[in-house]
Amino acid sequence: MIKALTDFQSPFVQSGAAAIVRGRDTVFASALFGNRLIGKDGATVSAYDPTNKIVPNTVGSADGATAVGMNLRKIQRAKRLFRAFYIDLDSEDLWGCLNAQGHEELYNDLLTINTDTAKMAYVDNDKKLVHEVAGVKFVSYEGLGNYDAQNFLGSIWCKSGMHYGDFWPLETRAEPNPAKKYRLHPYMENWWGAARSEDAKVIKLQLKM
Helix, strand or coil: HHHHHHHHCHHHHHHHHHHHHHHHHHHHHHHHHHEEEECCCCEECCCCCCCEECCCCCCCCCCCCCCCCHHHHHHHHHHHHHHHCCCCHHHEEEEEEHHHHHHHHHHHHHHCCHHHHHHHCCECCCCCCCCCCCCCEEECCCCEECCCCCCCCCCEEHHHHHHEEEEEEEEEEEEEEEHHEEEEEEEEEEEEEEEECCHHHHEEEEEEC
């Protein structure tokens, strides 16, 4: 057991590390559109204001009226919304979050177009993932939730508009557990926090299921 807990490749260590990463992802994703605390004393609750911060599911369709999934034109529309709020994109680092379906749709969209933007995209063809395109770095996350009953949710945000930090660094322990015949029980704990600083720097993507 001691060897398993000190071996970085052991199932115990790998499972614990994966749980920590999932927890961090959940905390950050929840802050994208969740309530935030503002004011001098941080006691005022402010909800996300979606006004003029939503890319409709019709963007990128052939007729401009049919609901479709993720595509390159939705990225360009998100940039348009940022610029409408006077955000200088030349000084911003843009990130995006999509679930598995969104990643597949974006990858397939790039396969069907022949533009310099598609050619310069950072794509993992083995895993069918688009890591970066049109100046936006994308990450995968399945827990962002649905926009509504017909659409799932994606997001593109400015790095300067989102903040994350550790309240307490990662702590690990292995102590005898009476419930497990006093065998060593691995334990990991980490405290995190995340917040949105400006609603205008976080855009919602409405993507057809």
